[in-house]
Amino acid sequence: MRRLVERVESAGGNQDVTIDSILHALGERSFAPLLLVVSVLLVTPVGAVPGAPTIGAVIIALIGLQLLLGRQQLWLPLVLLKRKVSGQKLTRTMRYLEPVAQTIDKLVHPRLPRLVRAPFPRIVGVASVLIALAMPPLEIVPMANAFTALTVALFALALTARDGLLVVIAFLAAAGVAYIVVGGLL
Structure with missing residues (x-):
């Protein structure tokens, strides 16, 4: 996780x-790391910027669909690729996340490998798309998208670190998100 934060910070x-x-x-085959970066950014104060959760949801849905389809290389439309983030805010956010990344590196490691091999990345893709579909309407509910984005971050971290136990935890969090969404709509 720490190396991932350093790579993103270097782009800032x-x-x-x-x-x-x-x-x-x-890197080219960066489905899970990009999913992780986008979702973590939405958990930080960047996610409170009006419109950011919707843009993040579009990116999450596109990545999730590609995971579902089993694509080998990530594709995003040019309009999203050219979308800009403040370099200073990105660098500050990544520096803020460095100690968090160090802690995560101590807790997360490869285990239950069967849960991060096929077909589970495709199932994670489906879950990511479903969560992304819930994000735009939840933008009006304070902090709701922090929970949805955190769930996507757990899935992405599980795939990045090859941690099957984290996949199980992410599915439990997804059940919580479903409860929030259904409760918010009723």
């Missing part, structure tokens, strides 16, 4: 950073 600086720049910093 004083200038605005495009999603494309972040993607290149993560």
